[in-house]
Amino acid sequence: MREFELKLEIPAARLKAVQQDVARLKGSTQVLRAVYYDTPAHDLQKHGLALRVREESGEWVQTLKGDSGRALERLEYEVALGHRGAQPPLPAIEAYVGSDIARRLHKALGPSNADPMWAPLFATEVRRTTKLLREGDSQVEIAFDRGRIVAGDEEIAVREIEFELTEGAPSGAVALARRWLAKHHLWLGAISKFDKGLRLANGIDQGPPVTAHTPVFDDAASVDAVARASLTVCLDQVLRNAGELAATHPTQGHIHQLRIGIRRTRTALRHLFERHADASIEPALVHAFRVLGQRRDVEHVVQQLDPVIRAAGGPALDAFEARSPMSASAVVRAPAFQDALLQLVQLAHQEDGGGMKDVKDFLAKELGKLREQALKDGRDFERLDPERQHRVRKRLKRLRYLAEFAAPLFASRKAGAFIDELKPAQDALGLYNDEMTALAWYREQADTQPRAWFAVGWLAARRERQAEACAGVLRELAKATPFWKDD
Numbered sequence: 001m002r003e004f005e006l007k008l009e010i011p012a013a014r015l016k017a018v019q020q021d022v023a024r025l026k027g028s029t030q031v032l033r034a035v036y037y038d039t040p041a042h043d044l045q046k047h048g049l050a051l052r053v054r055e056e057s058g059e060w061v062q063t064l065k066g067d068s069g070r071a072l073e074r075l076e077y078e079v080a081l082g083h084r085g086a087q088p089p090l091p092a093i094e095a096y097v098g099s100d101i102a103r104r105l106h107k108a109l110g111p112s113n114a115d116p117m118w119a120p121l122f123a124t125e126v127r128r129t130t131k132l133l134r135e136g137d138s139q140v141e142i143a144f145d146r147g148r149i150v151a152g153d154e155e156i157a158v159r160e161i162e163f164e165l166t167e168g169a170p171s172g173a174v175a176l177a178r179r180w181l182a183k184h185h186l187w188l189g190a191i192s193k194f195d196k197g198l199r200l201a202n203g204i205d206q207g208p209p210v211t212a213h214t215p216v217f218d219d220a221a222s223v224d225a226v227a228r229a230s231l232t233v234c235l236d237q238v239l240r241n242a243g244e245l246a247a248t249h250p251t252q253g254h255i256h257q258l259r260i261g262i263r264r265t266r267t268a269l270r271h272l273f274e275r276h277a278d279a280s281i282e283p284a285l286v287h288a289f290r291v292l293g294q295r296r297d298v299e300h301v302v303q304q305l306d307p308v309i310r311a312a313g314g315p316a317l318d319a320f321e322a323r324s325p326m327s328a329s330a331v332v333r334a335p336a337f338q339d340a341l342l343q344l345v346q347l348a349h350q351e352d353g354g355g356m357k358d359v360k361d362f363l364a365k366e367l368g369k370l371r372e373q374a375l376k377d378g379r380d381f382e383r384l385d386p387e388r389q390h391r392v393r394k395r396l397k398r399l400r401y402l403a404e405f406a407a408p409l410f411a412s413r414k415a416g417a418f419i420d421e422l423k424p425a426q427d428a429l430g431l432y433n434d435e436m437t438a439l440a441w442y443r444e445q446a447d448t449q450p451r452a453w454f455a456v457g458w459l460a461a462r463r464e465r466q467a468e469a470c471a472g473v474l475r476e477l478a479k480a481t482p483f484w485k486d487d
Contacts (some may be wrong), residue, residue, distance in 0.1 A: 003065075003076040004170050004349070006177040006342070008186035009247065010159040015146075018161060018184050022144040027131030032056060032147075035088045036121045036197055039109070043116075047108035050194045053081070053088045060089055064101055065194075077101045090118050122151035122197035126158055138172020140165055149193060151201035158196075160189060170349040178342050187333045188341055190243030209253035210240040212264060215405055223359050224352045227272035230405040231348045234268055237261035239341065242332040250328035252299065255292050258332070262289045265344065267401040271366045273347070284340035291331050301438045306455075314454040317445060363406040364484040370399040371482060378425075378474030382467045386436060389467075392474070393429040396422060406484065414483035421480040425473045432466045435459050 010018050034054035038044045044051055050065045060083045066075045079095040093109070093116065096102050109116050126147035133140050143162040148155045161180060163173040180186060195207065213236075215229035238261035241254045262285050269282070310316055331337065374395040377388060384392070400422050407415035439459040445452040 003074050004165040004173060005074070006163045006173055006345070007189040007192075008161050008163075008177060008181055009189040010161060010184070010186055012159065014184045014186070015159055018144070018180075018186075019146075021180075021183075022129055022131075022142075022161070025129075025131040025133075025142065027129045027142070027144075029127065029129045030057060032124070032126045032128050033088075034124045034126075036123070036194060037091050037118045038121055039116050040119050043108050043110065045198070047104065049105065049108055050192075051091055052194075053091060055088070058084055060084070062091055062095060064096065064105065066101065066104060075101065122149060122201045124149050124158070124193055124197065132166065133176065135172035135176050136168070138165060138168030138170075140173045140176055142176070149197045149200055151197060154200050154203075156196060156200055158193065161186070169351075171346050174342050174346040178339055181338055181342065182335055185333070185335055187246050187338050188239060188243065189247075190239040191247060206244050206248040206251075206254075207240070209244075209251070209257040210237050210261075211257055212237050212260060212404070214408060217408060219409065221359060221409075222352055223272070223362050224350075226359055226363070226405065226409070227268065228348050228350070228352075230268045230272055231265065231344065234261055234265040235341075235344055235348055238265055238344075242337075242341070245328045245332045252296070255296060255328055259289055259292055259296070263397060264401045267398045268405065271370075271398070271402050272405070280336065281340045281343050284334075284336040288331050288334070288337045291326055292328060295328065297434075297437050298441065300434060301441055305434070305438050309455045309458055312458055314458060315451040317449055317452060317455075360409055360484070363402070363409065367399065367402055367406060367482065367484050370395055370402060374399060375474065375478050378471070378477070381471040381474055382464075389429075389436075389470075390433060393426075393433055396426055396429065400426065403483070410483050414481070418480055418483045421477060425470075425477045428466075428470045428473045432470050435462060435466060439463070 032054055034052050037051050037053065048067045052063045052065075054061055054063065060081045061078060062081050063076060063078045065077075077096060077099055079092075081089055081092055081095070083089045093105065096105055124147065126145045129144045131142050133142060141162075141164045143164065145158055145160045145162070147158045149158060163177045163180075165173045181188075191207070199205065199207070213233055215226070215233045217225050217229045221229070237257060241258035241261060244250070244254045245258065266282070266285055306317065326334075374392055377384060377392045377395075381389060381392060400419060403415060403419050403422075407419070436459075439456065442452045442455040442459065446456060
């Protein structure tokens with residue numbers, strides 16, 4: 001079965017207030033003990049599966065979970081093992097014979113499928129309070145978890161509240177989660193207990209940055225289906241990287257990939273959705289993108305440009321603080337940003353409105369318009385003001401992302417070749433943008449550090465040559481054959 005669940009992380013400072021609100025629900029409480037298993041070779045993890053044996057009301061229940069391909073939705077198969085006692089039983093794979101997950105499980109375990117070896121990974125001990133609530137036409141189970149994850153001698157605290165859809169549309173769970181998030185300043189937890197436990201067991205603080213991947217849909221997909229699939233892969237990139245930034249110390253890799261994910265999300269909203277939820281989504285995404293971008297711009301100057309300028313004879317500048325007053329964690333935990341994410345999740349799960357438009361024709365028109373707009377301004381790039389020059393770069397990025405969304409419907413070789421031909425222009429415009437941003441920053445620094453005037457002069461002298469380089473690659477890009485024509 002499919003499980004749609006929203007998990008919100010609770011900061012320690014808000015735990016007491018959340019507990020008080022949960023107590024007012026007068027739900028039922030039980031203690032849950034669980035052990036997570038895999039083979040010594042981690043065969044289940046390699047195939048995106050998680051296997052848990054958990055004691056519920058004195059009886060041990062086995063649950064197998066896997067990705068469903070949709071944002072915050074998982075496949076879940078639960079069976080009672082008929083075992084009681086203090087010690088957990090080993091998993092029973094035969095319990096899944098004949099189920100939808102059996103083939104996937106068989107593929108993961110391979111030759112050892114009949115009698116696999118099992119190794120415990122970690123354990124959880126959670127005190128859970130649950131309550132079923134009606135929200136519109138939906139029924140949602142609220143589950144408040146407080147406890148710990150244990151791996152050997154190490155442990156971490158669990159403070160979560162989950163909203164699991166048991167009946168109706170995901171919008172009901174989203175509506176409830178939005179209210180709790182707003183009241184208590186919670187944030188979407190993209191790191192599951194399973195992932196937390198694995199990291200604890202392996203001594204890892206955080207996962208790697210999550211990069212973009214291609215949406216999956218068939219040739220008969222409607223425009224709505226393409227839109228949802230594209231938004232789903234964008235959300236996967238955004239939620240996972242934002243989750244890492246909210247929960248752990250940020251890295252530049254996570255910030256960079258989050259900003260890419262936000263750009264891709266905005267491209268999907270602009271070109272694939274005729275309408276979407278609340279108008280607050282776009283401003284919240286833009287604000288987070290810009291604040292995180294300020295941090296990135298200053299660090300780029302320090303790490304990349306300043307050494308080059310010093311090598312050219314310029315003096316080293318004094319250390320400085322990043323211009324952004326907010327930490328990366330504060331940016332992604334901000335209620336407006338988190339609320340926008342919840343609305344995007346709801347949008348990714350909306351009902352298909354039908355395939356009234358020819359999807360390939362629709363995408364071809366959107367791609368064609370973007371290409372023509374970018375190339376038109378590109379022909380006059382050297383004469384454009386900085387704002388319009390920057391707009392060319394943004395349009396090229398949107399063209400690339402939309403091409404990646406559309407690629408599965410067209411000849412993959414031609415689509416891949418076109419996307420590759422965008423890269424020189426993106427690289428040239430990216431370098432030009434970085435240097436113009438640095439030029440403005442060094443001018444600011446010159447007010448208090450006169451030595452910065454060397455960098456101002458060095459960058460200003462490069463401006464005309466760099467603009468010419470951009471114009472050249474844009475002329476070359478005009479020769480690239482649009483893959484959406486004559487497909």
